[in-house]
Structures are given as C-alpha cells and as structure tokens.
Amino acid sequence: MAEVSLRKASKSFGKDIALADVTMTVPDGSFVVLLGPTGAGKTTTLRLISGLERPDSGDILINGRSVLGATPAQRDVAMVFQQYSLYPHMSVRDNLAFPLRSPILKTPEDEIRRKVAEVAEVLRISGKLDNKATTLSGGEMQRVSIGRALVRNPSIYLMDEPLSSLDAKLRADLRVELKSIQADLGATFLYVTHDQIEAMTMATHIGVLDRGRLVQFGSPRDIYENPVSLYVASRLGIPRLNVLPASVFGGAPYGAMTIGLRPEHISQGVGKPASVTRVEHLGDQTRLHLSLEGHDIVTLTDVHTGLEPGDHIAIQPHNPLFFDAGGARIA
Amino acid sequence: MSSYSITAPSSRQKWIAGTIVILYALITITPLVWIIATGFKSGPDSISYPPKVLFQPTLEGYVNLFTTRTRANAEDLAAMPPPETWYEQVVRDNGMVIAGPSRYGERFLNSVIIGFGSTFLSVFLGTLAAYAFSRFKIPLKDDLLFFILSTRMMPPIAVAIPIFLMFRTLGLSDTHLGMILLYTAVNISLAVWLLKGFIDEIPREYEEAALIDGYTRFQAFYKVVLPQAATGIASTAIFCLIFAWNEYAFAVLLTSGTAQTAPPFIPTIIGVGGKDWPAVAAGATLFLLPVMVFTILLRKHLLRGITFGAVRK
Numbered sequence: 001m002a003e004v005s006l007r008k009a010s011k012s013f014g015k016d017i018a019l020a021d022v023t024m025t026v027p028d029g030s031f032v033v034l035l036g037p038t039g040a041g042k043t044t045t046l047r048l049i050s051g052l053e054r055p056d057s058g059d060i061l062i063n064g065r066s067v068l069g070a071t072p073a074q075r076d077v078a079m080v081f082q083q084y085s086l087y088p089h090m091s092v093r094d095n096l097a098f099p100l101r102s103p104i105l106k107t108p109e110d111e112i113r114r115k116v117a118e119v120a121e122v123l124r125i126s127g128k129l130d131n132k133a134t135t136l137s138g139g140e141m142q143r144v145s146i147g148r149a150l151v152r153n154p155s156i157y158l159m160d161e162p163l164s165s166l167d168a169k170l171r172a173d174l175r176v177e178l179k180s181i182q183a184d185l186g187a188t189f190l191y192v193t194h195d196q197i198e199a200m201t202m203a204t205h206i207g208v209l210d211r212g213r214l215v216q217f218g219s220p221r222d223i224y225e226n227p228v229s230l231y232v233a234s235r236l237g238i239p240r241l242n243v244l245p246a247s248v249f250g251g252a253p254y255g256a257m258t259i260g261l262r263p264e265h266i267s268q269g270v271g272k273p274a275s276v277t278r279v280e281h282l283g284d285q286t287r288l289h290l291s292l293e294g295h296d297i298v299t300l301t302d303v304h305t306g307l308e309p310g311d312h313i314a315i316q317p318h319n320p321l322f323f324d325a326g327g328a329r330i331a
Numbered sequence: 332m333s334s335y336s337i338t339a340p341s342s343r344q345k346w347i348a349g350t351i352v353i354l355y356a357l358i359t360i361t362p363l364v365w366i367i368a369t370g371f372k373s374g375p376d377s378i379s380y381p382p383k384v385l386f387q388p389t390l391e392g393y394v395n396l397f398t399t400r401t402r403a404n405a406e407d408l409a410a411m412p413p414p415e416t417w418y419e420q421v422v423r424d425n426g427m428v429i430a431g432p433s434r435y436g437e438r439f440l441n442s443v444i445i446g447f448g449s450t451f452l453s454v455f456l457g458t459l460a461a462y463a464f465s466r467f468k469i470p471l472k473d474d475l476l477f478f479i480l481s482t483r484m485m486p487p488i489a490v491a492i493p494i495f496l497m498f499r500t501l502g503l504s505d506t507h508l509g510m511i512l513l514y515t516a517v518n519i520s521l522a523v524w525l526l527k528g529f530i531d532e533i534p535r536e537y538e539e540a541a542l543i544d545g546y547t548r549f550q551a552f553y554k555v556v557l558p559q560a561a562t563g564i565a566s567t568a569i570f571c572l573i574f575a576w577n578e579y580a581f582a583v584l585l586t587s588g589t590a591q592t593a594p595p596f597i598p599t600i601i602g603v604g605g606k607d608w609p610a611v612a613a614g615a616t617l618f619l620l621p622v623m624v625f626t627i628l629l630r631k632h633l634l635r636g637i638t639f640g641a642v643r644k
C-alpha cells in the first residue's frame with residue numbers, strides 16, 4: 001500500500017482542459033472519493049495516476065517518488081475502468097487470473113486458484129467462473145472487472161464508478177464488502193462515484209473537481225457541512241440543496257446573493273408561509289415540495305405527515321449556507 | 332401481415348436469392364468440374380467432340396503428370412518382365428515405359444514453400460505494421476499509409492524489368508528467398524491495410540487493462556490483441572496465399588530451375604509427348620487442393636472477414 005500524490009498536475013486534450021493544476025494527496029490507507037459532474041476530469045485523474053496518460057506538466061508521486069518515467073505495470077496500480085473491459089476471448093476465471101499471471105507477479109497456479117475463488121465468492125460470481133466473459137450480464141461484467149483489481153495487492157486501487165450498473169441491493173452489499181476489504185487490508189483507494197451514499201459512507205476524504213480544478217478536499221462531513229462554494233454544496237444532499245435569492249428571508253449577511261438550504265436548514269412551524277405543492281412518500285422518508293413566493297423548495301417532513309397539497313406551513317432558515325455573486329461561500 | 336418482419340426475408344425473396352446463387356455457382360463451378368473430370372479421362376476422351384460427360388475414368392493423367400516416359404515397341408514390351416506396379420501397367424498399356432519421375436513434385440513443393448513462406452512473412456510484418464499504424468503516433472502517418480497502398484496502384488508486372496535486373500545483381504534469381512521476398516513485397520500493402528482495419532476495431536481499453544494488469548505493451552499485444560485479431564489475420568492470410576500461390580508472370584520470368592513454382596511448370600507438360608490434357612488437368616487439380624484445404628480450414632474466419640465493417644462484435 002502507498003501514499004499517492006499529484007503535484008500541480010495538468011492535462012489537456014487539444015483545446016479541452018481535462019485537469020488544471022491539481023495538487024492532491026491520497027494518504028496511505030485512505031479511501032478517497034472523487035466527486036464532480038460529467039467531464040470534470042475524474043477519469044483523467046485516475047488515468048494519470050495509472051500511467052495510461054502522461055500529464056502535460058506537474059508530477060505524480062507514489063510513496064514520495066516520481067513515477068512519471070514508470071510504465072503502468074511498474075507503478076503497480078489496479079484499476080477498474082468506467083467501461084468495464086473484460087478480455088472477451090477469455091473465461092471469467094482467466095480474466096480474474098490474468099493480473100496474477102503477469103510477468104511481474106508470476107503467481108503459482110494453486111495460489112491463483114485460491115485467490116480467484118476467494119474474490120469470486122466476495123463478488124458473488126463463483127457460479128460464472130467458467131463462462132466466457134462475453135456471455136455475462138452488464139452487472140456481472142462489472143463485478144468481474146472489480147475482481148480483476150481485488151485479486152491483487154497493489155499500491156493503490158483506482159476505481160471508476162465500479163458499482164454503477166448493479167441493482168440497488170447488490171450495490172449496497174458490495175459497498176459494504178469493498179469498504180471492509182479496504183479497512184481490513186489497510187488498502188489505499190481512489191474511487192469515483194456519483195452516488196452520495198457511497199461517497200458519504202465509504203470515503204475517509206472527498207475531493208471535488210470542477211472543470212479540471214480541485215475545488216475542495218476534506219472529510220465527508222467537512223464537504224457536506226462546510227462547502228467552500230455553491231458548486232461543492234450542490235454535489236451532496238438528498239434531496240438536493242435548495243438555492244434561493246438571499247433576499248427571500250431577511251437577515252442575510254452583507255454580500256450574500258443566494259441562500260442554500262438543505263432539509264436540516266429548514267425549521268417548520270414558524271416564519272414565512274409556503275404552500276405545499278406535492279407530498280412524496282418514499283417509505284423511509286417523506287418529501288415535501290413547497291412553493292414560497294414563486295420559488296420551489298424541497299424538504300423532508302414526518303414520515304406519517306398529514307399534510308396534503310394546498311396546505312400551508314410556515315418555514316424559516318436555520319444556520320443556512322450563504323453564497324456571494326460568484327458562488328463562493330460567505331457564511 | 333401478421334408475420335411481417337423487417338429483418339427476416341420473405342419466402343419469395345429467399346426463392347429469388349436462392350435461384351441467383353445457384354445459377355452463379357453453376358457458372359463458376361463448371362470450369363472446375365471440367366478440369367477435375369479431364370484429369371480422370373484418357374487422352375482420346377479428353378479431346379473428343381462433343382465432349383464426353385460420361386467416360387471410363389483412368390489415372391493415366393496423374394501417372395503421366397508424375398513420370399517421364401519413352402515409347403517402346405511391342406516386341407520390347409512383350410520381352411520385359413511383368414510390371415511391378417499399377418502405374419507401370421497404366422503406362423505400358425499405352426505402349427510406353429517409365430523413364431523416370433517428372434519434376435512436378437519438386438515444383439509443387441516449391442509452390443508450398445514460397446506460397447506459405449511469403450504468406451507467413453506478409454501477415455507477420457503486416458500485423459506488426461498495422462498495429463503500429465493503428466495505435467501509435469507516427470509522423471506523416473497518413474502519407475505513409477497512402478504510400479504503402481500506392482505500391483498496388485499499378486500491376487506489379489509493370490516493374491518486371493527493374494525487378495529482373497535487381498534480382499540478377501543480388502543473386503536472387505531462381506531462389507526461394509527471392510520469390511518469398513517478392514511476393515511479400517506485393518502482398519504487404521494489402522496485409523497492412525486489411526489488418527489495420529481489424530485492429531482499429533479492437534478497443535484500446537483491452538490493452539490498457541492489460542498494461543495495468545502488469546503486462547508490457549508487447550505482451551499486451553500478444554495476449555490480448557492478437558487473439559482478437561485472429562479473424563482478420565486468417566482472412567488476410569487467405570488473400571495473401573491465393574495471390575502468391577497463383578502468381579504466374581513473375582514465376583515465369585524469375586524462376587526456371589531450383590525455385591520454379593507449379594504455375595509455370597504445368598504448361599510445360601503440354602509439350603511432352605503430344606498435348607497431354609489429362610496430365611495438365613491432373614496437375615491443375617492437385618494444385619488447387621492446398622488453397623482449398625487452407626480456405627476450408629479458415630472459412631469461418633473468412634466469412635466474418637469479408638463482412639467486417641458491418642456489424643461485428
């Protein structure tokens with residue numbers, strides 16, 4: 001296992017800036033999640049670390065040593081690709097064994113058998129080991145490609161949305177499995193996801209990318225509770241952050257243009273009257289869609305609420321987030 | 332209209348398509364059947380008019396193909412000990428005795444060495460070059476590719492004289508190596524272009540995954556790209572072999588003895604002891620076999636190769 005750092009790493013493709021001056025350290029044994037909308041540079045970050053792509057400028061360090069001159073094999077990284085790419089001419093078993101048979105690892109066959117069986121068990125693909133890779137379903141392929149990383153013990157695991165094509169239950173199960181594997185091995189993970197639950201439950205650190213720039217790096221709580229900007233605040237939150245003009249409620253600090261309200265920032269019962277437009281019962285939570293002076297607000301309420309569309313309730317902000325005209329956080 | 336389908340042909344369409352295919356097959360197969368049949372005819376049967384469709388089959392043509400013979404008069408024949416082999420019997424029935432083996436066997440072997448040798452070399456070099464063109468940044472890539480293709484824009488025989496002189500100077504005339512190099516040079520452009528098309532269609536992600544899994548670029552090429560390019564390699568090999576196998580003009584020009592291939596040799600049979608059409612036909616029939624066997628062995632790949640560019644997964 002190892003510590004991995006980027007130092008002022010930049011990468012452009014023609015005119016597209018994929019990554020700009022990113023400095024970030026993935027500490028040894030940590031689980032770092034990268035967040036950011038499509039095109040933000042998440043995959044590019046992983047590819048720079050793995051050595052599939054060279055930075056235009058800046059440096060990549062593994063355990064303090066620059067690896068710019070090293071091939072992917074020499075960097076000893078494992079990667080789960082966003083487009084899971086199983087070797088189509090091989091069986092699932094051979095796919096999983098492929099990294100172990102590499103000239104670098106040269107694992108003895110009985111150990112390969114043991115490792116492959118163990119990983120297949122964890123990923124629930126034991127029954128498919130002798131299938132051809134091309135006969136699997138999308139979710140099965142994705143698990144095999146996770147397995148191809150897990151059979152190894154690399155300096156860092158790079159995973160690009162590894163659970164994206166799984167059903168909700170399997171996704172939840174594997175989330176727990178991956179996290180416990182990481183904790184047991186003390187492994188270092190750099191993990192891309194769009195899933196808030198994955199990000200919040202698995203991460204020790206979260207890095208938020210905005211058009212190739214790293215805009216905030218910190219613990220999940222920090223990112224959630226103390227976002228540096230409207231952009232970061234909008235990355236997390238279910239239901240998502242409500243953004244209103246700061247003038248809707250009084251008492252905004254000087255320079256505040258917008259106010260960001262998460263459900264926990266909204267007290268119900270006192271304040272301005274808002275009308276209920278919709279009530280969504282999701283089972284474990286109930287969402288309330290409100291309209292306040294023409295602005296839509298989504299918040300949570302009592303699961304067994306008696307509120308109905310057309311009803312009115314009073315709301316007021318409670319320790320909300322304030323942002324200036326440029327989207328930077330001011331309080 | 333209940334069984335209407337966009338993709339499945341109607342029975343009427345199938346019927347029309349079937350008729351066309353059968354007609355086309357009849358037209359193309361007729362000369363082939365004619366040659367195979369002639370190989371089993373006797374000399375007089377082979378030139379009878381109207382042509383004989385039903386005839387008494389004989390191996391005379393094949394025996395003549397592999398032997399040289401001299402005419403013997405009836406008394407000498409009668410005085411000889413009885414023939415030891417069936418093929419001696421066949422020759423004596425025509426009033427001749429076997430003088431020795433013909434050169435067909437050697438020429439055939441030359442064809443095999445030169446045909447398969449140049450095919451192997453074309454496909455080997457073509458695959459490496461196609462991979463490089465497909466994956467690496469190469470300065471002037473498009474110009475180089477065009478240059479490679481341009482070597483096929485004239486009939487190769489147009490440069491026969493320079494090649495003849497070059498071969499003489501370099502001592503390559505009438506050598507196996509010379510012919511292998513020549514056919515490889517002609518085939519390589521086809522090989523590079525065909526194979527580049529196939530390799531372009533293999534996603535890079537597979538190699539990237541192999542690089543990450545601890546393999547070098549060459550190992551990734553060998554373990555991941557090659558198996559997936561098998562289809563393309565097989566069909567390219569067939570095209571290369573068919574060209575090298577059938578090539579006639581350069582073979583006539585550049586080979587006469589040691590390295591002479593079968594195509595220039597077969598017509599020389601005509602001169603030996605009258606127009607021996609059955610022997611010529613027998614020679615042609617045997618000559619067809621290796622390419623036929625090779626094509627049948629690889630036909631699964633060939634079919635997919637011809638339709639590449641359509642839906643291929």
Ligand SMILES: Nc1ncnc2c1ncn2[C@@H]1O[C@H](COP(=O)(O)OP(=O)(O)OP(=O)(O)O)[C@@H](O)[C@H]1O
Pocket residue numbers: 013016017018036037038039040041042043044045082
């Ligand atoms: N090989 C490439 N050639 C050209 N442009 C590229 C290439 N790879 C990435 N880019 C560009 O770089 C930017 C960042 O891409 P990247 O794949 O890192 O995004 P991402 O954050 O992984 O997005 P997603 O969530 O959609 O996977 C995009 O604008 C993309 O178009």
Ligand SMILES: [Mg+2]
Pocket residue numbers: 042043044082160
């Ligand atoms: Mg991506």
